[in-house]
Amino acid sequence: MTLFSPAVASQATRSQREPELRASIIQVNGLEKTYNTARGALTLFHGLDFEVEAGAMVAIVGQSGAGKSTLLHILGALDTPSMGTVYCASTNVAKLSQREAASFRNREIGYVWQFHYLLPEFTALENVAMPLLARGTSKRVALDVAANWLREVGLEERGDHRPGELSGGEQQRVALARALVNNPRILLADEPTGDLDEITAGRVFGLIERLHASHGLTSILVTHNLDLAARCTRAFRLESGKLTLLPTPQNRPSTGTIESI
Ligand code: ADP
Numbered sequence: 001m002t003l004f005s006p007a008v009a010s011q012a013t014r015s016q017r018e019p020e021l022r023a024s025i026i027q028v029n030g031l032e033k034t035y036n037t038a039r040g041a042l043t044l045f046h047g048l049d050f051e052v053e054a055g056a057m058v059a060i061v062g063q064s065g066a067g068k069s070t071l072l073h074i075l076g077a078l079d080t081p082s083m084g085t086v087y088c089a090s091t092n093v094a095k096l097s098q099r100e101a102a103s104f105r106n107r108e109i110g111y112v113w114q115f116h117y118l119l120p121e122f123t124a125l126e127n128v129a130m131p132l133l134a135r136g137t138s139k140r141v142a143l144d145v146a147a148n149w150l151r152e153v154g155l156e157e158r159g160d161h162r163p164g165e166l167s168g169g170e171q172q173r174v175a176l177a178r179a180l181v182n183n184p185r186i187l188l189a190d191e192p193t194g195d196l197d198e199i200t201a202g203r204v205f206g207l208i209e210r211l212h213a214s215h216g217l218t219s220i221l222v223t224h225n226l227d228l229a230a231r232c233t234r235a236f237r238l239e240s241g242k243l244t245l246l247p248t249p250q251n252r253p254s255t256g257t258i259e260s261i
Contacts, residue, residue: 030084059229110179125159
C-alpha cells in the first residue's frame, strides 16, 4: 500500500508536533479501470492502493496517457472504477447513482482543469455563482458569496467582465473561485497551470497554495511542472499503473515516512 501521508513520524511525536494532521480523506484499494477501445481492452492501475491524509497537497506527474486524468475523474465521481473501492470524503464514490454523484461533486469536490471552461456568455461573478445556484441558493446570496470569492482571488474589480475580457491567469483565478465557492473539502486540479506562461503559472500555483492552506483543503494536482510539484506535501509519478514517490525536498525522510508494501 502506498500512503500519501504528510509528515508522519510516530503517533507520539505527531500528536505533539502536528496536531493539525487528520485521518485519511481518500482511500483507494485495488483500483482498476478498464476501457474498451478499438484496439481491445485497456486496463489502467492494476490494483492501485493509496490513501491521502486530510490537509495534504499532493502532486501527480507522469507521461501523457499514464492515467492521471482518469485517476482524478474517478476520485471526483466523474468516472467509475472497474474494480476496487474508492472512498473520497467518506463516500464510496463507485456506488453513487448519477444524481448522487452530481450532488457529491457539488458539495465535496472543487475541480479545476487546464482550460477554464467558464461560460462565455456569463460574467465572472455569474460564473462563480453558478455552483451555488445549482444547489438552490437564492440568486442574491449566491452573488454575494461569489463576490467574496472573487475578492479572495484578487478579482473583485472584474466581476462584470466576461471570460473573453480576462487574461489566461485571470480566467483561471475565476475558475478557482468557482471550484471553491461551495466550500468543498477536496480540490482536484488537472494541469491547472498547464496553459499559462511560467510567471503566471507560478502566481496561479501560489494562489492555489494559499487557498489550500486558508480553507483547510485536501488538494490533488496533476502537473508536468516538477518545480511546482516539489512545492507540494508529496509528489508522485504515475507510471505503468503505479505511484512512485518522487525525491523532492519535502519528500525526504526528515519530514515524514511513506509506506510501500
Ligand atoms: P493522462 O491524464 O495521464 O494523460 P488519461 O487518464 O487521460 O491519461 O488517459 C489514460 C489512458 O486511457 C489513455 O491511453 C487514454 O487514451 C485512455 N482513455 C481515457 N479515457 C478513455 C475513454 N473514455 N475511453 C477509452 N480510452 C480512454
